[in-house]
Amino acid sequence: MPESDERWQWMADFVETVRDEKAKRLLAAALEGRKAFRRFKDALLEHPALRERWFEFETRRLRVAILTWLEENEVEPESPPPWSAS
Secondary structure: OOOHHHHHHHHHHHHHHOOOHHHHHHHHHHOOOOOHHHHHHHHHOOOHHHHHHHHHHHHHHHHHHHHHHHHHOOOOOOOOOHHHOO
16 A cells, blocks of 8 residues: 555645646645645545546556556566456
């Protein structure tokens, strides 16, 4: 599992993709200070479509993190990841 600093960076990277300026400011403010993860998720509750986009964004980042970890640790999975199956 990625470290919290890395996951925080994912949220910051996501905020940069948000076009709605009001939502972008809300999410950016949520990342400041303590309990940023909780505030970020709470802020997303006000924007359901953006919340879905976040889950997709986070899933893509998690997949990359998993594959990177496997490669760095020279681990060959017995079967391909479920998301790579057609």
